[in-house]
Amino acid sequence: MTDKPPAHARFRPSSIPRLAPPPANPDIVVIGAGAAGIGAARRLLERGLSVAVLEARDRVGGRAVTVRLRGHAVDLGAHWLHAGSINPLVRLGRARGEPLRRAPQDSHVRVGRRPGRPEEMRASARAFDLADRAMTLAARDGGPDRPAADALPPGLGPWRARVALVHGLVSGRPLGEVSLHDFPSLEYGDNLFIAGGYGAYLARLAHGLPVALSTPVAGVARTGEGVRVETAAGAAVSARAVIVTAPVMVLREAIRFDPPLPASIRAAIDGFSNGIYEHAVLHWPSSPFRGADRLASLVGGRHAPPGLLTRIDGTPFHYVELDAPSIAATGGDEDAVRRLVRRVLAEHVGSRGLRDLSIPLVSQWRRDPWSLGSWAVVPPGHAPARAALREPVGERIWFAGEALSHRQWGTVGGAYEEGARAADAAADRVLNRTP
Ligand SMILES: Cc1cc2nc3c(=O)[nH]c(=O)nc-3n(C[C@H](O)[C@H](O)[C@H](O)COP(=O)(O)OP(=O)(O)OC[C@H]3O[C@@H](n4cnc5c(N)ncnc54)[C@H](O)[C@@H]3O)c2cc1C
Known part of the structure; x- marks a missing residue:
């Protein structure tokens, strides 16, 4: 520090x-x-x-x-307006005529260097569905609280690690450190963005x-x-x-x-406990990800990045979403995070695909004395x-x-x-x- x-x-x-x-x-x-x-x-x-x-x-x-970075608006903290149907800022934004837009439902999937196949996308969606249902039911079964990871069901196959990674990312801590009774209370669907x-x-x-x-x-x-x-x-x-x-x-x-x-x-x-979630902000004009505002799942490489949001509002900016384990693996050092991000992306697009990539900043909310974390996490119990x-x-x-x-x-x-x-x-x- x-x-x-x-x-x-x-x-x-x-x-x-x-x-x-x-x-x-x-x-x-x-x-x-x-x-x-x-x-x-x-x-x-x-x-x-x-x-x-x-x-x-x-x-x-x-x-x-x-x-403002290179002429574009870039959020260094919160970016998604989550849970549109119950989010008061969506309601207020609509009443004020704010420039809201829906987040796309579909995402890019890359398995190693190739695009995901339709059957892989279906299997991934099924695994997330199965896990969500199992965790919601387990949380309501009246038993004592326990780590949310314990309620991941069998049958997720090769997608188990990905499900745990993504849920750990949105929780702010690996699922073994998150209360099962608290976790499924999060309303996560129906997201919007604002220009x-x-x-x-x-x-x-x-x-x-x-x-x-x-x-x-x-x-x-x-x-x-x-x-x-x-x-x-x-x-x-x-x-x-x-x-x-x-x-x-x-x-x-x-x-x-x-x-x-x-x-x-x-x-x-x-x-x-303090939730850890940070943004590495990428400027990447030649990124292979087309369209705007789509999440990309990068699987099948040696490194498993939890999240990548591509072409924010159609600009060359992307966010790599960093979870607690990735921050721990890099010691939290900004340049070490930059090297990790480059290694991960190179596995999926090749080093030549990164020729115009720059990473102007990596957020450090966990080190900010007025936040000391990205959000508060409820541990088991x-x-x-x-x-x-x-x-x-x-x-x-x-x-x-x-x-x-x-x-x-x-x-x-x-x-x-x-x-x-x-x-x-x-x-x-x-x-x-x-x-
Ligand atoms: C990188 C990142 C990405 C995120 N992504 C999303 C997202 O996409 N969507 C989403 O909805 N949420 C997201 N979040 C979470 C979201 O930002 C927070 O949940 C939310 O902003 C918290 O609001 P708050 O008012 O509770 O706390 P804060 O926003 O932290 O406000 C508390 C205020 O209190 C001030 N303060 C602290 N101590 C004192 C003191 N002693 N005296 C006076 N003032 C003090 C602080 O400076 C601060 O302004 C993200 C967070 C991070 C870090």
Whole structure:
């Protein structure tokens, strides 16, 4: 670990919203201006309350940020609008006339250097189906929690490793480290994208919000009827309630609570593990993958890359999706990741196919002090943690963020929804409280 800023933090966002100055005596403080903080602040203002959002970074959006690279919008964090039918940002995007587009359902398959055959594609789809059904049934069988990997059924044949790899990727940890009871709760189908990037969309939603940037919070104290939120610079903002949206991995160390949080809440926070998922951003004009926005499954080589998203919005940009084992195998070093990506791609397209490939950046969210991971993962035995965190503390501290979402955990939509939920609960409490 070095003191150098993580690679993605060296790029400026493509879209910078105009923010309002936060009031000195707000009804409610929101800690963090990522999806959950933006969702919370928008809902509190709709409810007629005054709000001050305190954000550690010098930008909004948290783990969703879009930058401009070689004239194109590139997301360095979140990119898919998952679970379209229940994602509040899809609903809101449609109402606002945002440029949403459906993600293609089909993907490229390459087995070694050749395209996959129709029977291989069918076998792969069948294996994923079988696994999904088996895991969903096993999670509901009433037995004790166990690693999600234990519920992979027999009969997946040569596709077993691929199924485990892909599910491990979307989980943020290998399936042996993921709770079976929690895993199937994720709503993953029906994905969309947005032109100009997901981070830029969130930045538009932050327009006009009262946010203080570069203001890390170091402490939350309960005082009389309210709270005092203390910044790392030694300032304090008093309010009637606070909504804390800092990632749970950050919360453990960065924010001191006085009096300390109840043991059940502390145990819920401490029990999550940090999900690892990073993007290697590829600029590859001559890539053999045609069309736009298709995933590519590369199988049959010595190295098994978990994911490749090709020709984003029809541009020469691609993402290699890196999981925890690939990051561990490279020691997390950016250049080692670049070499791994080149080795993997060369197996499938030959070295000459990579002549115009460049890899301008590899994200490092796990090293970013304001995220310390890509999302929170529930290990076996820890499944009640998401619900436990929804309980307010002393009727004046609410938590929100992707980690609390049951059906959309690890996503921007889930974080936004949890922000709005916490805002409603806090607003109900504040508006009904006699002064
Ligand atoms: C590479 C990558 C790809 C992803 N892909 C997708 C995807 O395609 N689709 C999807 O839906 N999700 C994706 N995700 C997950 C998604 O980005 C997150 O789930 C979501 O952005 C979390 O929102 P949040 O508001 O809970 O947290 P954050 O976005 O992390 O927001 C929390 C905010 O709190 C701030 N903060 C932290 N500590 C403090 C403090 N002490 N004081 C003040 N502020 C503080 C942070 O700076 C941050 O702005 C991806 C994540 C990564 C890393």
